[in-house]
Each structure stands twice: as structure tokens, then as C-alpha cells.
């Protein structure tokens with residue numbers, strides 16, 4: 001599937017990858033044996049390791065942080081679903097930072113090129129904060145393109 005669409009994205013400035021991190025205790029609707037967070041790790045691994053996309057900026061949105069916060073506060077334990085999480089504190093700061101490190105580690109280990117790890121914690125339904133993140137990303141990419149073409153230094 002990825003192999004089929006990747007060639008159409010190799011000249012994109014960036015791909016925004018949304019991983020719904022509140023879904024750590026859920027399974028895929030189409031396959032109840034697959035954990036949704038595991039599925040996001042798998043897809044992220046496929047994208048970061050794809051040769052055709054090695055020059056494309058990858059921007060990771062660790063999304064649904066608001067739902068993650070509510071879920072953890074209600075007593076759902078990350079370690080019950082993510083065994084490697086162990087006995088770390090079950091709060092939003094620690095769990096989110098842990099997941100960020102996991103996604104970043106995959107990029108670091110599996111990318112065929114050296115790439116910056118762009119990662120944001122998001123609640124994309126909050127249009128105001130999402131607009132701000134997107135505007136900053138657009139500025140960053142424009143600056144990067146100008147640097148590449150030596151129009152600024």
C-alpha cells in the first residue's frame with residue numbers, strides 16, 4: 001500500500017503524520033487483534049524507512065493529547081497496554097514524553113538519511129492552536145527552501 005503511494009510524495013516539502021496517542025488501549029476496527037498504537041508505530045516505521053521519502057521532511061503530530069490526559073486521569077494505565085512503559089508515572093507528561101522518544105528512536109534508527117525529528121503534541125480539534133502550529137511549520141519550511149536555494153543565509 002505505502003509502496004504504491006510513496007512515489008507521488010517524494011517531491012513534497014513535508015508529510016504530516018498524525019498518530020492518535022490516546023488510542024494506546026484500543027484496537028483497530030478492521031482487525032481487533034491489532035493495537036492502534038502498535039499500528040501507528042508500524043506505519044511510522046514504514047514511512048521513515050522508505051527510500052523514496054528520504055528527502056521529505058517528516059512532521060509527527062502526536063495527536064489527541066486532550067483525550068490521553070482524560071483517559072489517564074480516569075485511571076487507565078499505560079503499562080497495561082504498553083508493557084515496555086513499566087513503572088513510570090502514569091501522567092500525561094511522562095507518557096507523552098515516552099511515546100515521543102519511541103517515535104523519535106524509530107526515525108533515528110530506521111531513516112536512510114539524517115533527518116530532524118519534528119514532533120508536536122496536538123489536539124487538532126483545537127483550531128486556534130493547530131493553526132499556529134501549521135503557520136510555524138509553513139514558515140520553517142519556507143525558510144528551509146530559501147536556505148537551500150541560497151536566497152538567504
Ligand SMILES: Nc1nc2c(ncn2[C@@H]2O[C@H](COP(=O)(O)OP(=O)(O)OP(=O)(O)O)[C@@H](O)[C@H]2O)c(=O)[nH]1
Pocket residue numbers: 020063064065066067122123124125
Ligand atoms: N478531542 C479530540 N478529538 C479529536 C482530535 N483529533 C481528532 N478528533 C476527533 O476524533 C474523531 C475521529 O477522527 P479521527 O481521529 O481523524 O479518525 P479515526 O482515527 O479514523 O477515528 P476514531 O476511530 O474515531 O479515532 C473525529 O470526531 C475528530 O474530530 C483531538 O486531538 N482531540
